[in-house]
Amino acid sequence: MPNDKQSPKTWPRRFPASIEPPATSLWDSVAVNARRYPDRAALMFFGSRTTYRELKEASERLAGRLHTLGVERGDRVLVVMQNCPQLVISHLAIARANAVVVPVNPMNRAEEMRHYISDARAKVGITTADLAPELAAASNAMELDEGLAHLLVSHFTDAIAPGDRPGVPSQWRDWLLSRHELPKLASGSVHHWRDAIETGGKSPDLEVARDDLALLPYTSGTTGLPKGCMLTHGNVMHNAVGSSLWLGMTPETANLTVLPLFHITGLVCVMHASIFSGGTMVIMPRWNRELAGQLISQYRVSHWTSIPTMIIDLLASPNLGSFNLSSLAYIGGGGAAMPQAVAETLLDKFGLKFVEGYGMTESAAVTLFNPCDDPKLQCLGIPFLSVDARIVDFESGAELPDNEQGEIVVHGPQVFKGYWKRDEASRETLVTIDGKTFLRTGDIGYRDADGYYFITDRLKRMINASGYKVWPAEIETLLFRHPAIQEACVIASKDDYRGETVKAVVVVKPSHAGVNEDEIIAWCRTRVSSYKVPRFIKFADSLPKSASGKVMWRVLQETELRKT
Structure with a gap:
């Protein structure tokens, strides 16, 4: 049964109050579905179809190459890419190699990237050829023994169907279809993606499981440089499994994958949730409203985790009437409040309720989520599966009653283990209440009488x-x-x-x-x-x-x- 903060009126009756994260690693999701659905499409990308069998095999070959390059259990590997099949393969390969993914925003410049290399002590990076010069420049500006030893570089054309390159927008053709010259790495070697995939060595024995570190995404703060958030396989698996249940994902699900996969929400609630459920990711490298409308129509997309700006843009398209959006069963997301007028348009024209959620990098994304059947607008939602959420007094930490404002704190199996090499910051963010470890969100809000949470302000400057x-x-x-x-x-x-x-x-x-x-x-x-x-x-x-x-x-x- 749900806890006493989740009233029967709000809690989805078909769901348990909590779930146990699988004891296995993130790799096991693709390994299982490669056996269950070997020929089902896992990824679609500009006419190129990658089955679950192909996804598993490519990831294993890349894991073998990483192993031959010296990547060992617990080593950190940078992944700097826009959304593409190579990003998905890289994440799975790193998990298969018993290593840790450091997802990096591809919009970062060399000056910013140096911190991720040095702080994570990464010796291997994986990127696409359009971004490789920036990552190489970051490494080359460091001392030789501190920079990257290996850089694996892919071209987008390694994953786009040959021929007339169907569906590639004209304004993207130079970006996606050009072959870029590869940079030099002062401290090591640059490797071609195809060589790594086609000639990868034998994968090491799979050693990692639920309690091992899986991801080290970075988040900035009120002071200082970005901090790495230590997320285990169990942290991520909880929210991948929970999201697939909450949103009704099945092997028939088609996910429009346009939310950036370097960002924790896209990474966990779209990519890993889709792989766990055996569904299909229809991948967009970045936002384009015309392409989004075409892909939803063509692939009968059922699920779209988004941000309001994307939806506002799509609804403003002069070609909106030519898109068939009838397949959409779920549309939602977070990061910014959905304007009421836009939400009303979605409901009136398409019968879709926008479902908002709330989370942080430190909590592997979602901790609060609106029930899909009964969402409230401009609302964070109710406590997610396995989550104990509270509104507490800023000074004493005492829990406050409904409709009183305080800091939102959350406890659950998705809460991270702390900041990488930042013990003091970890102690400030993870606090003990009633014998349980809670994450201080830094957001001010309140809970209404129905058990829904709302944000009103921030303790942190952001x-x-x-x-x-x-x-x-x-x-x-x-x-x-x-x-x-x-x-x-x-x-x-x-x-x-x-x-x-x-x-x-x-x-x-x-x-x-x-x-x-x-x-x-x-x-x-x-x-x-x-x-x-x-x-x-x-x-x-x-x-x-x-x-x-x-x-x-x-x-x-x-x-x-x-x-x-």
């Missing part, structure tokens, strides 16, 4: 731009390196499309009085991912400061919010 988290401290650190900037404070600005976007308030040095907004933005664009780049620069004579000299960012933030 900007949510189309579901991507931007931490102001990171961008402020960058801006301080600009020769013209004396002081900087980064805040969120409302954006009708992205939800929030990045705005910087800066004080310019007297010697650089002529610098303009476009120059600063262009400088930032060469150094950080595009979604982190300030869209607006406001010049100020000074920044508000407290008596101790600290910049009062909240004053600037509240002033910005009052403008909208």
